[in-house]
Structures are given as C-alpha cells and as structure tokens.
Amino acid sequence: MDSVKNTSEISILSILTNFGCHFSCPYCVYKSNNINIPKTTVDSFGWEELENELKNYKENLISISGGGDPLYNYENNKEFYDKLFDLLDKYNIGLELHTSIVDYTFPYKKCERVVFHCITPTQIEGIVYLRYLLGLENIIRVVFVVQEHFNEYIVKEIVRLVKKYHINELSFRQMIGADGKPTYTLYDYLKNGHKGDWYYIEQSDYNKYFVHNHIEEEYLKIK
Numbered sequence: 202m203d204s205v206k207n208t209s210e211i212s213i214l215s216i217l218t219n220f221g222c223h224f225s226c227p228y229c230v231y232k233s234n235n236i237n238i239p240k241t242t243v244d245s246f247g248w249e250e251l252e253n254e255l256k257n258y259k260e261n262l263i264s265i266s267g268g269g270d271p272l273y274n275y276e277n278n279k280e281f282y283d284k285l286f287d288l289l290d291k292y293n294i295g296l297e298l299h300t301s302i303v304d305y306t307f308p309y310k311k312c313e314r315v316v317f318h319c320i321t322p323t324q325i326e327g328i329v330y331l332r333y334l335l336g337l338e339n340i341i342r343v344v345f346v347v348q349e350h351f352n353e354y355i356v357k358e359i360v361r362l363v364k365k366y367h368i369n370e371l372s373f374r375q376m377i378g379a380d381g382k383p384t385y386t387l388y389d390y391l392k393n394g395h396k397g398d399w400y401y402i403e404q405s406d407y408n409k410y411f412v413h414n415h416i417e418e419e420y421l422k423i424k
C-alpha cells in the first residue's frame with residue numbers, strides 16, 4: 202500500500218469492535234459507562250455499510266479500537282482482519298490500531314500506526330521486544346491513561362523509556378469516571394508539557410465511530 206496522508210486536520214473514522222476483552226484495565230470507560238457495542242463477527246459485521254463509508258476516506262487514515270480490545274481473541278478473528286485489510290487496500294486507506302494486547306501473530310506491518318494503551322511503564326519494554334522480533338517499522342505510539350497514583354516521577358520514567366527505545370509518539374489522557382467526566386490528575390503538569398516530550402489529549406469526540414453497521418458521533422452515547 203502507498204503511504205497515506207497525515208489526517209491530523211480531519212476527523213478520523215474509527216471502527217469500534219467488540220470481540221470481547223480481558224477487562225483488566227483499572228480505568229475501563231467502556232465498562233464503567235455501560236457502552237454497548239454488538240458482538241463483532243465476520244459474518245454479522247456491516248461490510249457493505251463500512252465500504253460505503255470508506256469511500257470517503259480514500260488515501261487517508263482510519264482507526265480500529267473497541268468496545269473491548271480489537272486484538273482480543275485474535276486467533277479466532279483472523280478472517281475479520283483479512284477482510285478488513287483487503288477493503289482498506291482497495292481504497293488505499295491506512296489503519297491505526299489501538300490495543301492493549303501484544304500478540305505476536307497479528308500482522309502489525311499492515312498498520313500505518315500502532316497505538317499501545319499501557320497501564321505501567323514496564324510494558325514499554327514488551328512493546329520494544331515485539332518491534333524487534335517482528336522487525337516492525339510502523340509508527341508506534343504509547344498512550345497512558347493518567348491513573349490517580351501517577352506522579353511526576355512516573356511520568357519522567359515513562360519519558361525516559363520512550364526516549365531510550367525510540368518510541369515514536371507518547372500521549373497522556375485522563376480517566377473517565379462513571380459519570381462520563383474526566384478526572385484531572387497532574388492536569389497542569391501534563392498540559393504544560395504538551396508538544397514537548399508528549400501529547401496531552403483533552404477528552405473529546407475527535408472521531409466518527411463506525412459501530413457494527415452505522416455511524417455514531419458520541420462515544421459515551423453508544424448504549
């Protein structure tokens with residue numbers, strides 16, 4: 202596939218899947234806000250509706266995430282991804298994968314960017330090992346949801362590891378409570394560092410969401 206445009210100026214289409222999840226992130230907005238995404242299967246997914254939508258994103262970048270984790274149970278969802286990558290190739294669309302799972306059997310090389318959602322700084326080394334083992338040259342971003350126990354020391358340790366291992370991008374974002382509102386842990390510190398060693402992402406709906414067979418505009422309203 203040819204390289205795709207940088208879409209930072211336009212809203213990204215985000216495919217939300219639900220293959221299930223390990224449900225071990227301590228800050229799961231999906232669970233705490235009772236988001237409801239139909240179970241994703243290759244047979245029931247709205248491929249025709251997705252293709253119609255993808256025609257608007259030719260030569261651009263879209264993302265895939267959850268409801269659940271898009272790589273959960275990947276072993277039994279290979280057919281889904283084969284079909285998805287064929288469709289993306291047809292329109293020369295790049296994929297940004299959001300996941301908390303390291304799965305050595307997934308074809309990460311087919312993604313333009315891989316965004317790993319981490320809970321602890323030590324997970325960065327697992328990602329580096331994956332990159333080395335599979336010879337990945339994709340853009341790799343690590344994202345940390347700022348948990349209540351985070352302090353400047355933890356942030357500095359994350360930055361140190363990101364620099365040491367030449368991870369391309371680092372972002373922080375806040376936890377979302379059961380009331381749908383973000384917490385503001387280390388807010389000033391992280392905001393002041395935005396576009397320095399990291400990106401600080403304010404809570405908002407930056408994406409259009411493709412859910413099962415239709416578009417949704419607000420994540421927290423997918424019920």
Ligand code: SF4
Nearest residue numbers: 222224225226229269
């Ligand atoms: S990967 Fe997503 S859905 Fe799964 S536990 Fe973590 S935040 Fe929740």
